[in-house]
Amino acid sequence: MVRNLVKIFSKYKIWLLVISTLNIMFGVFLWLIDAKGFIYIFPTTVIGSIMLYSFVGFRIYNIDKRKKEAILDFIENPEFNQEELCLSFSSSKEEKEMIHVIGVKLREKNDLIKQQDLNLKEYEEYIEKWAHEIKTPLALMTFVLDNRKEEISLPTYQRLEYARTKMQEDIERMLYYARVKSDHLDYLFTDILLDEICRDVIEEYKILIDEQKISINNNVKKIQVFSDKKGLSFLLRQVLSNSIKYKDIGESNSFITMSTKVNEKSGDIILTIRDNGIGVKSYDLPFLFDKGFTGDAGQQRKQSTGMGLYLAKQVADNLKIKVEVSKEYKDGFEISLLFPIIENKI
Known part of the structure; x- marks a missing residue:
């Protein structure tokens, strides 16, 4: 917090310099006019200025903090209510227009991402369903190879068995690929x-x-x-x-x-x-x-x-x-x- 206050005072140092210069000038004129009154009035002025600086600094710090949080929330969730909250912290017309443009672009991006996620989910569901459906002809092929082995020549049988094993491997990899990317893993230890x-x-x-x-x-x-x-x-x-x-x-x-x-x-x-x-x-x-x-x-x-x-x-x-x-x-x-x-x- 102290570091942030230092940054704020550094950001507005030109105004602090102007006000401090005015205080010094006021002190010099006061001393020239009334040296006795200077001893009582000028310290009070300095203390009051410091208290005013501190109050304004804390006020700006709180506003900047809330503005930063609003902007981060707006980036994370660029809905209209978040946009309105960010606009409430902006004073210039240019800044408000920029926030509105950013909101429109972010909402377009979010809609595109949601559509892509939906398409990807549908594609994954289709592939997984296909992988399960292909198991039926694969099971039939396995049944024929196991029960009609004597009717098939050895070289043909070996080639068919190789093709069956390769198909089974590819299907299993496909299913496990979908599985390892899933949010829920159903391993049974x-x-x-x-x-x-x-x-x-x-x-x-x-x-x-x-x-x-x-x-x-x-x-x-x-x-x-x-x-x-x-x-x-x-x-x-x-x-x-x-x-x-x-x-x-x-x-x-x-x-x-x-x-x-x-x-x-x-x-x-x-x-x-x-x-x-x-x-x-x-x-x-x-x-x-x-x-x-x-x-x-x-x-x-x-x-x-x-x-x-x-x-x-x-x-x-x-x-x-x-x-x-x-x-x-x-x-x-x-x-x-x-x-x-x-x-x-x-």
């Missing part, structure tokens, strides 16, 4: 055995793993974590899918290794997934989880959308799982998921 959930995810990709001739080394121990099963499954599927997709074609012994350990210092449970695929360039690592980032890793990443690891990181953050990518591992790609120890579960 329960006790989960890491070895079981890893085994289930590997089983989902078994056909693709076999087709790509990738060896799976599942060294995940029977360790219990507290997390959301669907979210964690999605996270693991994105990492495993990347390892399969970006295998090194020139490598004859491709592998994916999944292992667990417990950090002795922090007590965190660490799930590490490592492969000997094409890996990620060191200069790409800081941007690996950015939306739409595909990096520089040859022909295999040209068809990538850059959404898989971005969504995986978003889900991991929601589940309070820390994601770390190894900079030292040079023979492929290594990613670790750190699960915190939950002592008091609600």
Whole structure:
């Protein structure tokens, strides 16, 4: 407050200087006319002037404070009543016209933003509805592949299974993208055995793993974590899918290794997934989880959308799982998921 008062006095210093000069001149004339009266009258005049300065300063401070608050409220909510309040603090015609013009522009912008928000919400609802509707033909395709496998040649079956898995991945990513942007997250945290959930995810990709001739080394121990099963499954599927997709074609012994350990210092449970695929360039690592980032890793990443690891990181953050990518591992790609120890579960 004192600082604001100093600013006000500094702003109106020219008037303070004029009034002070007049007081001095009055004091000089008074002294010349009546030296005895000067001793009694001039100090009273000075004290009165100081009191007047203080009163005017506090008055201006309060008006400026209310004006500032009114302007901030007007910018936040440019309705007509807020505009009228701002106009009441303005004395000049030019300033009032400027406030009115600003109000019109702000209201136009707000209307445009509201319309864009409505259009975006309708678009998201349409995409989410489409993603749910496409599950019906996808389920039919799965049913045919599972029950008519012997009637289809192996190469055809593998191609169809790859297409089915790819469609399912894309739909799931789309739904999770809408989910992570939602105001309400419906995660259900329960006790989960890491070895079981890893085994289930590997089983989902078994056909693709076999087709790509990738060896799976599942060294995940029977360790219990507290997390959301669907979210964690999605996270693991994105990492495993990347390892399969970006295998090194020139490598004859491709592998994916999944292992667990417990950090002795922090007590965190660490799930590490490592492969000997094409890996990620060191200069790409800081941007690996950015939306739409595909990096520089040859022909295999040209068809990538850059959404898989971005969504995986978003889900991991929601589940309070820390994601770390190894900079030292040079023979492929290594990613670790750190699960915190939950002592008091609600």
